[in-house]
Amino acid sequence: MIGWIIVLVVLTAAGIPAGIGISKLNKEHAEARNVSLNGVDFNSLIDGEYTGSYEGGMFKWRANTVKVIVSEGKLSEIEPISGVVDQGKGSTKMLYDRVIANQSLMVDTISGATLTSKGYLKAVEIALSQAN
Amino acid sequence: MISPQPAHKEQTSMGTIMSHKAFGMYAEDCLDAVCREVARLESILSRYIPESDVSRINQNAGRNFVEVNPETFNILARSLELSAICDGNFDITIAPLVNLWNIGKNSFTQPPIREMKQVLELVNYRDLILDASSKKVGLSRPRQAIDLGGIGKGYTGDCILEIFRDFGVTSAYSNLGGNVVTLGAKPDGTPWNIGIQHPRLVDSLIGSLAVIDRSIVTSGSYQRFSNDSLGNQFHHIIDPATGYPVESGLVSVTIVSDNAMTADVLSTALFVMGVNRGMELLMSFPKTEAILMDSEEKVFVSKGLKGHFQPNEGIEYTILE
Numbered sequence: 179m180i181g182w183i184i185v186l187v188v189l190t191a192a193g194i195p196a197g198i199g200i201s202k203l204n205k206e207h208a209e210a211r212n213v214s215l216n217g218v219d220f221n222s223l224i225d226g227e228y229t230g231s232y233e234g235g236m237f238k239w240r241a242n243t244v245k246v247i248v249s250e251g252k253l254s255e256i257e258p259i260s261g262v263v264d265q266g267k268g269s270t271k272m273l274y275d276r277v278i279a280n281q282s283l284m285v286d287t288i289s290g291a292t293l294t295s296k297g298y299l300k301a302v303e304i305a306l307s308q309a310n
Numbered sequence: 311m312i313s314p315q316p317a318h319k320e321q322t323s324m325g326t327i328m329s330h331k332a333f334g335m336y337a338e339d340c341l342d343a344v345c346r347e348v349a350r351l352e353s354i355l356s357r358y359i360p361e362s363d364v365s366r367i368n369q370n371a372g373r374n375f376v377e378v379n380p381e382t383f384n385i386l387a388r389s390l391e392l393s394a395i396c397d398g399n400f401d402i403t404i405a406p407l408v409n410l411w412n413i414g415k416n417s418f419t420q421p422p423i424r425e426m427k428q429v430l431e432l433v434n435y436r437d438l439i440l441d442a443s444s445k446k447v448g449l450s451r452p453r454q455a456i457d458l459g460g461i462g463k464g465y466t467g468d469c470i471l472e473i474f475r476d477f478g479v480t481s482a483y484s485n486l487g488g489n490v491v492t493l494g495a496k497p498d499g500t501p502w503n504i505g506i507q508h509p510r511l512v513d514s515l516i517g518s519l520a521v522i523d524r525s526i527v528t529s530g531s532y533q534r535f536s537n538d539s540l541g542n543q544f545h546h547i548i549d550p551a552t553g554y555p556v557e558s559g560l561v562s563v564t565i566v567s568d569n570a571m572t573a574d575v576l577s578t579a580l581f582v583m584g585v586n587r588g589m590e591l592l593m594s595f596p597k598t599e600a601i602l603m604d605s606e607e608k609v610f611v612s613k614g615l616k617g618h619f620q621p622n623e624g625i626e627y628t629i630l631e
Contacts, residue, residue, distance in 0.1 A: 273514065275623055285518050286496070287329065287485040289528040289564060290507020 205236065220281045223248045223309045229259060230305025246305045253278055253306065316497075317341045323348045324356065324463055326487025332474060333481040333497045340477035344470050344484065351469065354379055355462045357405060357455065363447075364456060368405070372452030375441065383445050385458065385465055386438065388571065392461070393435040396579035396591065401550040405455035406432045411548060411555075430553040464574025467491035467525055471570070490526045491570050501618075506601060508622070509562040516562065516603060517621040525570035529577040530562040531555075549582050558584035564601040566615065572598065585610060589630060 225248050234241025242261030247254050256274040317337035320329045328348060330341050357364045363382040370376050378386075389402045406429045410421045421429075437450040449456070458465075463486045474482045474493045482493040483502055492502045501520035508514040509530035519526060531545035549556045563581045567573040572595060580588035585602055592600055592612065599614040609627035611619050621627050 285503045285505035285515070287331075287483055287490055287502075288488070288505035288507050288515070289485075289490045289519075289526045290488045290505075290509075290530055290562075 218303050218306045219310055220253065223251050223253060223306065225249050225251065226309060228305045228308045230303070230308070232304060234261070244305055246309075248306070248309045253281060319345055321345050321348060323352050324466070324486070325358075326463075328484065328486045330470070330484045331482060332477075332479045332493075334477065334479040336477045337479060337482075340474060340479050340482075343473050343477065347469055347473055348466055348486075351462070351466050354382055355385070355458050355465075357457055364458060367447050367449060368455040371449035371454045375439070375444075375446040375448035377444070377446050380445055383440065383442075383447065385461070386447060386456075387440055387442075389458070389461055389575075390435055390438060390440070392572070392575045392579075395594065396575065396583075398435065398550060399582040400460060400575050400579040401433055401435045402456045402458060402461065403433050403435050403438060403449070403454055404460075404548060404550050405457035406453060407548050407550070407553055408457055408459070409455075410553075426553045433550050433553075460578045461571060461574050463487065463489045464525070464527060464569075464571035467570030467574075488528055489570065489574060492521055492524055492526075495522045506562075506564050509603060510607070515622045516564075516601065516609060517619055517625055517627075519564075519566065519601075519615065520618050520620070521566065524566050524568060525573045526564060526566050527570065527573040527577040528562060528564040529581045531560075531581075547578065547581050551582075556582050558582055558588075559604050560584055560588075560602055561605050561607075562601075562603040563588070565598065566600070567595070567598040576600075 227245060227247050229243060229245045231243040232241065240261075243259040244262070245255075245257045245259055247257075256277065258270070262270055316331050316333045317340070318329070318331045319341040320327060322328070330344050332340050332344075334340065353359055353361075354363045356362050357368060359365060360369075363376075363378040366376045367378070386402075393401050410425065410429045432451065432454045437454055438456060439448050439450060441447070467484060467486055467489055468491070470484045470486075471491055471493055480494045481497050484491050488507070490504055492504070495501055501522045504519045504521055504526050506516040506519060506526075506528060507530060508516050529547060531547065545555050547556045548554065549558075558581065560581055563577050565573040565576045565580065567576070576592065576595065576598065579591065580600060580602070583591060585604065588602070589600070589610075589612070592598060597614075599612040600610075601612075601615065601619060602610040604610075607625075609621065609625055610630050611627050612630050616629055619627070
């Protein structure tokens with residue numbers, strides 16, 4: 179049962195439509211892996227509310243929009259507006275909580291691999307880049 | 311004098327995405343050298359490149375000994391040592407099984423049992439014969455083959471650390487598709503913060519590790535799983551003893567060590583061996599620690615990581631004394 183859940187979660191997460199070629203799928207994944215997240219200086223954020231949208235890659239699978247609130251120079255809230263599908267067990271909320279707790283979009287690097295979360299973090303970055 | 315701007319490079323090699331970051335006067339040149347080194351190692355260690363040492367050994371299985379690069383020879387010798395220490399739970403002659411399951415391709419299916427039995431007999435690291443005097447290597451039987459997928463990236467990580475040092479870099483990391491090596495601390499003196507990917511939640515970490523001068527390798531059953539027409543789910547880590555994807559009760563193993571090659575091998579071996587036997591094996595490796603997650607998502611952390619491991623929200627963990 180858990181096996182099916184995992185497979186379903188992954189297929190949903192990747193949003194794989196029937197009939198898309200594997201080579202295109204690989205291309206999309208490679209693109210997602212290569213999304214860079216380093217454009218925000220968390221030390222100089224200006225208070226305010228900002229929205230950010232990430233276009234979601236070649237097939238728009240990871241398109242999403244978020245609103246962020248900066249108060250007292252710190253990122254205090256991330257609110258999904260559209261396109262954010264929780265990856266199970268509130269994990270997307272945990273992702274946002276980690277960003278707020280660390281005042282950083284990333285740990286330095288990850289042992290393991292991740293794709294969709296990067297798309298979500300990209301929208302946060304685009305929103306926050308307006309606060310710099 | 312450390313330059314404030316780090317150099318950063320990404321490359322695709324060894325079937326994965328690699329990312330390197332270094333601080334220092336010669337960081338840019340250093341990362342160029344790192345990328346060249348990775349490409350060089352792939353060209354001798356990959357079994358998907360027909361001219362590589364490994365491919366030539368495989369092509370001549372059961373027929374001839376082949377002369378290899380002294381470096382290849384040393385990696386193979388160390389592989390055999392580690393296979394013996396791990397009691398065969400890590401075995402570089404697993405290639406025929408990996409082929410049978412079609413791992414590394416886009417789908418894999420459960421092989422017929424009769425075929426499985428035949429192929430399973432081909433997996434035995436003792437059949438890889440090394441002749442130290444002539445630096446020649448051979449496999450005893452036809453159709454046998456080696457695959458350095460469980461050790462090659464670790465070895466590469468150790469080589470990258472040496473290149474960092476050669477260029478006077480004192481603060482850097484490389485992430486070789488989830489195998490991470492770190493050199494020194496961050497330029498501000500704080501430890502590197504390494505996330506440990508959650509094996510089941512795409513967007514989540516098990517937690518993070520604060521490390522200086524350590525290699526971190528994670529083997530998880532999250533990678534490359536697939537389901538066949540019957541709805542069975544498989545992952546990519548095959549038990550050399552049974553021929554089937556490992557069912558040891560573990561879904562993720564992270565090894566933290568001062569040696570990336572050892573960390574790479576142990577992450578696979580512990581995954582196969584499970585918590586109890588795995589932790590026993592770990593005792594024989596000094597300066598080597600582990601973070602394990604079982605199928606009920608309980609996390610076990612070896613005691614040397616106390617104070618270095620920060621669990622993610624909602625993750626409960628036990629320190630193994």
